[in-house]
Amino acid sequence: MIRGIRGATTVKANEETEIIQATKAVLEDIAKQNNVVPDQIASILISVTHDLNATFPAKALRLIDGWKYVPVMCTLEIPVPNSLPRCIRIMVTTNTNKKQEDIQHIYHHDAKQLRPDLVK
Template sequence: MTRGVRGATTVNRNEENQIIEETRKVLEEMISKNEIEPESISHVFISATKDLNAVFPAKALRKLPGFTYVPVMCMSEMDVPGALPYCIRIMMVVNTEKEQQEIHHVFHNNAVKLRPDLIKKRGE
């Protein structure tokens, strides 16, 4: 079965190192909490709001060991009035035996506001 694993974070400014570091943190937690191996990933989409253009956030994925061949694409997030600024969203599509409700979606920083209903407490 393929499942989507969501992740998102925000940064304080349009700065390359901060974008890569915050994206890396979310990716690593998504991978760890969902026991994902690079070979099980179909593809990854990463979007960023229009105020982020200092670097492709996908660069963070490329720094992870074993992720050289994982297909990843960056894109612009829809520019909706009132949307969360400085936001990076990730959709990782993986092959897994996990049920939909077993997937751990990961939200950091101000992105926790996006889907508080998907954030699992420790031990869940």
């Protein structure tokens, strides 16, 4: 079964190191909380708000052992007025036997307000 696992985080500043580290932390939590290994991942889509352009957050994957060949793409979020600033959103599409209600979606920092119903 193919499932999507959502994740998001925010950063305090538009700085390369902070963007990469925040993205890496969410990806690692997604993998750990859902028992996902790189070979199970079909692809990852990462979006950022318009105020984040210091780097590609996809660089974070290359810092995680075994994730070298995981397909990843970055894109811009829709610039909705009054939306959460400095936000990185992640969608991991993976093969899993888990039911949708058993998927652990991961939200860090201010991104927890995006889906309080999914934050545990």
